[in-house]
Amino acid sequence: MAGEIEEVIGKMKHRGMLAALGLVLALPGPAVARDNQFSFATRILPVLTKAGCNTGACHGAATGQGGFKLSLLGYDPEQDHDAITRELGGRRVDLGAPDQSLLLRKPTRQLEHEGGRRIKRDSDAYRILVEWLAEGAPYGSRDTQVIRIEVKPSDGLLLKPGQSRPLKVIAHLSDGTVEDATPLALYSSNDDGVAAVDREGVVTVKNRGLTAIMIRYSGQVAAARVGAPYQEGQAAAISFPVRNFIDEQVLVELKRLRIPPSPLCDDATFLRRVHLDVAGRLPTAEEVKAFVARPATAGKREQVIDRLLTSPDFVDFWTLKFGDLLMINSKKLGEEGARVYHDWLRQQIAENSPLDRVVRELLTAQGDCAQSGPANFHKFTTDPRDMGEFVSRILLGTRVACARCHNHPFDRWNMDDYYHFAAYFARTGFDNQQLVQRPFGEVLHPKTGKAMRPQPLGGRAESMERAGDRRTALADWMTAPENPLFPRAIANRIWKELMGRGLVEPVDDLRPTNPPSNPALLKALAVDFIRQGYDLRSLIRTITTSRTYQLSSQVNAINRQEDSFFSHAYLKPLTAQVLADAIAQATSAPEEFSGYPPGTRAVTLIDPQTPSYTLDVFGRCPRTVGCESAAQFGGGLSQALHLVNGPVVNGKTDKALSRLLAEPSSNRVMVEELYLRTMSRMPDARELPYWENFLSQAGSKREALEDLLWALLNSREFAFNH
């Protein structure tokens, strides 16, 4: 750094006169309207962005490179213009002899440049920069900016593997002009394995499937869905009976991508699946027998769904799920706060309170945390920035964190958006345990120091400083029927819980550049959710009564390749509490949890502070961080060891068998009973004789049964919801 300064001073002395002259030429006259040709923000900066000057690894890094700092991907054109034209006495530009400018000589490698050669001398980029410098390196109109970009074609681009097609990117400017941004936009593929894109925006499909190309230009983002169908030939044969709009929309994509769906799952599979998904438990042996024996009538499966939706098990299970989302944790909230919060939440689920009302209560909560459940929502943090990030992540499925320090590099949020949103939480405070709203408290923009008015993400500024609770305005905006953000995020999460994969993954990362695998379906789910009054049970019912939900997990040669379009059911490993409870139920031997009465099920535990190595190694959500992302907790070798040798299984087989052997039964009946309790089905024509024979050959019948039960509980089929 010291060396560079000397170099600068040397240069200045050497060419001081020219530089001074250049500066004079460069001084923008008052309100000189230049046409867009030399608009720095919309013309010049994109050239530098395309050349890679301002990436996070180069001059866009927090401390810049070599003393030259630009805003990350050009989110702050005014700062960048200053850095280029005025910093260090303007030594980076030579307006009298533009070719001599450091700004050009470095990236063309005429001078040592750690970043290598970024611009070729005989290129459009070079020419544009030279002309701009010759023009005096003006800024141009301060108001001119790109307000949105569109990409053509944006969807439905289906090619064969190996084929290419160019994308076209159009930029819409604030003054009404429209420009072709194709050569200067930044392109990247969300999945190089399916489709690649080059610097010119030409897409080449590599493989069957569908992905999105992310396009960025001048602070705006867009995405184009591209891919290839899963087989050649017509899709006429791809169909199944449609139960509701979900099936309709799923079929549209299956037909387009030529993915033949799997058949309907059988009754036993359905029963186990829907019990695990809706009520968080296995069906009992009796329930299985009764359901399978019942004649197939229209509505047979719906009856089960309706019964489960109104069961106490449903309430317990979904309280657990929402408790994970809200991170209800006595470590943070204290015992009392966690209990009150949990009880309130459970009551909302039990009463089927519309989720818009639940969210409103959370956002606008007041009072004593030891008495008001939702007040604890705000105990998560008192830093409005952290609260803004938390709320947007869990309720809007959006990660705004990047925009704390710079504009989000691949989403639409900029720093202003971030701090406007944080401002909703600026007046929250705690008087001991009392949650209060203070009449003062602001969020200041870190660069301008200005107090930021509360403004919703993508919304318009709150008009006027209103007396009263800022958070009310936030709740109004979030639950307004025209606002799809909250419904989309929640519908996507519920979809994932039931289907094993969100329409958007990860579920807290919804953004234009990460489109849903079925955009029309997500939109329809959100619309339906609003129309049904933000009704959780209704949404679950709609999903579980669809054919799509009830498809078999067995795959065919084609659809085994896909994992995003729901042509078949996706395997879901049993989650920690459900697995522990399933083992306990199958063996009639509950786990013991300190502080809870015997017989307590793991799904009813209020928070993860209840010590349980079993639950930890099974991967229970610790509720200190979000549990949505790919990095799971627990599992692995430790879990396998625990299942093989630990007391979670070994300590229970005894009790289970005492029950089983209480009445004398044939080997056949006992094998069937064990299967029903664990696999929730009868053994088939191969399994039954095999195990009957095994039992009859065994020296100790009791040991043989114990081992069979152990093996069933350690089997692959038991561990998964299929």
Add this chain to the structure above:
Amino acid sequence: MSIESGPVCLRCDGVSRRDFLHLGALSCLGLSLADLFRFQALAGSPGSKRELSCILIWLDGGPSHLETFDPKPDAPIEVRGEFKPISTSVAGIQICEHLPRTAKIMREVALIRSLTHELGNHDTGSHYLLTGHRPAPVVQYPSLGSVVARETGVARALPPYIAIPDAVPAAGSGYLPGAYSPFAIGGDPSKLDYKVRDLEPPESIGFERVNRRRTMQQTLDDFARDVEQSPATVSRDAFYAQAYRLLTSAEAKGAFDLSQEPRQVRERYGGRRIGTGCLLARRLVEAGTRFVTVVDNGWDMHQQIFKAMPDAFFPGSGKLPALDMAYSSLITDLRERGLLETTLVVMMGEFGRTPKINAAAGRDHWPRAGSVLFSGAGVRGGQLIGETDAYGETPAERPVRPEDVAFSILKILGVDANKEYMTPSGRPLKILSEGGFIGELI
């Protein structure tokens, strides 16, 4: 008795040791069938000559470089702090006075003082050092241990990658299948009756029944009606296979059993977690594991650093003496057993700390400077690589970046960091996209 002084065990962002979870292995990524076959094939191959292993001592929280391996005795008092440097067995290298044993074995150590980067947050900094990549939203990078596990063989009795006692989040398998995530032994190995859980079947179940059960489980899975193989099921199968290999090997299980070590050896390492962790690591490396991370918490000293570092309150209350005993004993022990040639020992944290002492008599995060120690596996000891400036603020010469550290660790262990992996989404990705070998090490 091992006591960790309360506040320093927490990181400043509130994450404590207990929050380091047993690292996820049932990642949604799982193993491809190809990997599984490869996995199984390797199980057959006998270990021939002794291969290279790595022990990474991870000083979690960011150890102050000025109070450890980069003292600045000529700087003003508000920078140099309260401790003095001492000479070591290497002319020209001085380290903190509270590391006398380590000073004696410095001729085995290549000391890098010029580690530098920009990520001053625990999670991002750890990620950078443990994977060689800056964290990125679209890719989960695998830790070095996971890469080594993948490259050097998984299918021995001992898991190839072990964390003592728990794995930090960045030490996971990333986009690699969960089979390559670390096996965390859990608990507190410094306790005298410590045992790794679930390595033995219940007493009532004999060897024969264990085998029978295993066969029955296999039979059930073979019958598997409705459960198609998927990455998640393949991964789960791999873990069970791994579990059985471990459980049926007395030698592998015994490696975890510290009670087999003579008492004076345990005492030499010191009874604290870092000491017992290093001893356990040595045993595990001896028994054939390939990468062990010994995690030592408590280095995030934003306050009272001069009380937290030495044994200011009672013997055993400070971090430095425990580190001193553990590290010097480990190197010496490996040397004496003839293991040092084939064991790379690396010691580092996520960053150094602010040269200017803060108002709470502590130091804050300072990624611009930090130290890394390399020893063993052919590393040329007794040398200094890189230097920081007068105040320890920034590298004055030979800056070393985390990707260079990562590259070098991999290279020394025989892994080519330019090799490409296929992520589950089908994207080819080099193990490391940046970084070069620190040639001075060899």
